């Protein structure tokens with residue numbers, strides 16, 4: 001069983017890199033994602049976030065830093081590690097931290113967020129990151145026992161507009177509320193300056209995905225600038 005993380009000291013003020021390739025994409029291969037993850041660690045990533053059971057397993061073998069694992073099932077509604085079964089599979093695959101949907105929406109298995117988090121805690125050594133979409137989600141997730149709160153779903157549920165960059169207003173609001181669980185800023189952090197701004201807004205750590213690990217998106221940004 002994966003060794004339990006006893007504290008988050010190593011993540012304070014640090015960069016977490018998310019390495020994900022989407023269905024049908026050329027880089028959708030667990031070995032590739034593990035190599036991308038290892039490259040991010042070489043560059044200074046303090047933890048890695050990966051999607052899918054095989055990606056978690058390969059990445060655990062490739063890096064020494066904590067691994068945040070999730071399992072996306074579908075692409076709308078509650079799809080980020082939607083049930084306790086998905087969460088325990090991520091834990092068994094070696095995720096030190098399992099990222100799950102942390103919104104207040106009904107979950108496909110009928111369990112509450114609190115029951116899901118308790119189920120992970122009592123059946124594995126993994127901690128839980130609740131991927132939230134609003135301030136109210138964050139408050140509820142902290143009350144439900146989440147170990148980490150993420151702004152991952154801000155702009156992807158009905159609660160918040162999809163800001164161009166990170167939702168700094170939400171990050172500042174959650175940080176100011178001192179909910180008792182470290183706040184991870186995640187979602188649309190596309191530049192070093194935006195990562196800095198998320199930290200300055202009160203985040204404990206930041207997750208950057210697309211801007212570091214998704215070449216087709218990055219290429220598209222450059223191409224759009226040239227085409228404009």
Ligand SMILES: CC(=O)N[C@H](C=O)[C@@H](O)[C@H](O)[C@H](O)COP(=O)(O)O
Nearest residue numbers: 018152156187188189208209210211
């Ligand atoms: C909403 C959703 O499905 N977010 C996912 C969560 O794991 C990923 O697709 C994102 O890449 C990740 O959150 C990092 O964000 P960004 O790629 O914007 O830096």
